[in-house]
Amino acid sequence: MDLQDAATGERRPETLGEEIFGRILELIYSTELAPGMVVNESVLATRFGVSRGPVREAIRRLQGIQLVSREPFLRARVVSLSAQAILELFQMREALEGYACRLAAQQMSEAEIDALIADLEAAHSGHQPEGARFDFHERVVRASGNSRIIDSLCGDLYHLLRIYRRISGAVPERKELAFTEHWQILRAIRMRDGALAESLMRSHVERAGRHVLAQVPETSSTDAADAEKRAS
Amino acid sequence: MDLQDAATGERRPETLGEEIFGRILELIYSTELAPGMVVNESVLATRFGVSRGPVREAIRRLQGIQLVSREPFLRARVVSLSAQAILELFQMREALEGYACRLAAQQMSEAEIDALIADLEAAHSGHQPEGARFDFHERVVRASGNSRIIDSLCGDLYHLLRIYRRISGAVPERKELAFTEHWQILRAIRMRDGALAESLMRSHVERAGRHVLAQVPETSSTDAADAEKRAS
DNA sequence: GGTTGAAAATGTGTCAACAGTTTTGAGGGG
DNA sequence: CCCCTCAAAACTGTTGACACATTTTCAACC
Structure with missing residues (x-):
């Protein structure tokens, strides 16, 4: 299930937020999270075996680089470029x-x-x-x-x-x-x-x-x- | 004070994180947070009367637009451009x-x-x-x-x-x-x-x-x- | 049968407490 | 006098629980 560990390849433990960021990025690249799909904090948190905090941070960073769009209380979605x-x-x-x-x-x-x-x-x-x-x-x-x-x-x-x-x-x-x-x-x-x-x-x-x-x-x-x- | 706030003049506080982001931005503009100074989560949290969560999010956003620099476990600092x-x-x-x-x-x-x-x-x-x-x-x-x-x-x-x-x-x-x-x-x-x-x-x-x-x-x-x- | 309304369900925003890491500072040796 | 060691303090990272907003469900009503 957690086959992304090899992708990071880093021995040094960075922060969980950073790791989750990379993991979600992989999901987006592999189209498992395709453009337009919702990005659910809780689901990803349980999937990666961490709390919602790091997932939340990762999603905010993805929002920062415009890979996911999000409005205050609405669900976040992977951007779908027109x-x-x-x-x-x-x-x-x-x-x-x-x-x-x-x-x-x-x-x-x-x-x-x-x-x-x-x-x-x-x-x-x-x-x-x-x-x-x-x-x-x-x-x-x-x-x-x-x-x-x-x-x-x-x-x-x-x-x-x-x-x-x-x-x-x-x-x-x-x-x-x-x-x-x-x-x-x-x-x-x-x-x-x-x-x-x-x-x-x-x-x-x-x-x-x-x-x-x-x-x-x-x-x-x-x-x-x-x-x-x-x-x- | 310039981009969004002045446009409508009256903007209901959407999320706390958004508001704190603007507040910290004001502190940076007013040089109360001058380039090179540390940005302490707890201090700002107590100052604004909120928890560390929203402050943390705001700082991550500031990091995203390169206004503060930060490394994993080190303190965040307002960028000081060479x-x-x-x-x-x-x-x-x-x-x-x-x-x-x-x-x-x-x-x-x-x-x-x-x-x-x-x-x-x-x-x-x-x-x-x-x-x-x-x-x-x-x-x-x-x-x-x-x-x-x-x-x-x-x-x-x-x-x-x-x-x-x-x-x-x-x-x-x-x-x-x-x-x-x-x-x-x-x-x-x-x-x-x-x-x-x-x-x-x-x-x-x-x-x-x-x-x-x-x-x-x-x-x-x-x-x-x-x-x-x-x-x- | 279709529509409207409330209530449950889902999901995000926020908080306070705990764990791990870095920095600080005091004490002892060279 | 300076440097090294080591423990306490301070801060960031993480967690689980609670509060609020939105969406969905479903039953009563037209």
């Missing part, structure tokens, strides 16, 4: 990730750029170790050096994107196109052309957004009902 | 507010633009009603129509900026320069030149950031000691 919300999410990513790309073009060292190029080509050739998957976007964002932008993109927004990334997921021809675009961005970074790198990254993110939007037509209203039905 | 952190904060604002400005140039109606121009000039002439202060940046951001960017800029980041805005605050010649820049941005929006509007907004925010940075040389390390001393 098409408009997804569009806005990708717009924000465009703004932030584009700017991060510009910063990366200014601040990365030659060695870092070479290493990133090598990793990109290795991943494309299929030589990537399956354990640590290569994530081009995360690498670029972290290279920006702006920890606030890094936290925002790799933290809050990343969780939201991950829910809907599974939908687009493995589409072969899209993958090939993404590689080409990644390579163009890297070339701009190597040329230290921040404006071009930012522009290319924006176009790349916008294309990805349109791709996700095309595969998620109208799930916002139906999700709640479907989820509710499956729960019974 | 020069580097302030720089990163303004960079993120550059990215987001610039993009919002571009969106505004695409989406605002002619009437909205005219209204904003009128309000800007009225505020500059001193005809602004003191109750509802004119905030150019907030108006432009809200005109972008992207609720996620709006929430981020007018919510989380706004609270952080507000702590350090009081420092720069009322500098006459800066105010005149800001008006000129605001007016140039609006002209670009009216010409529907999104790229120019974004570029101008970025420069404007970057200038503001340098201005704040110049007035906050090295307070990050001293704040904690000063605050600690005043508390005794």
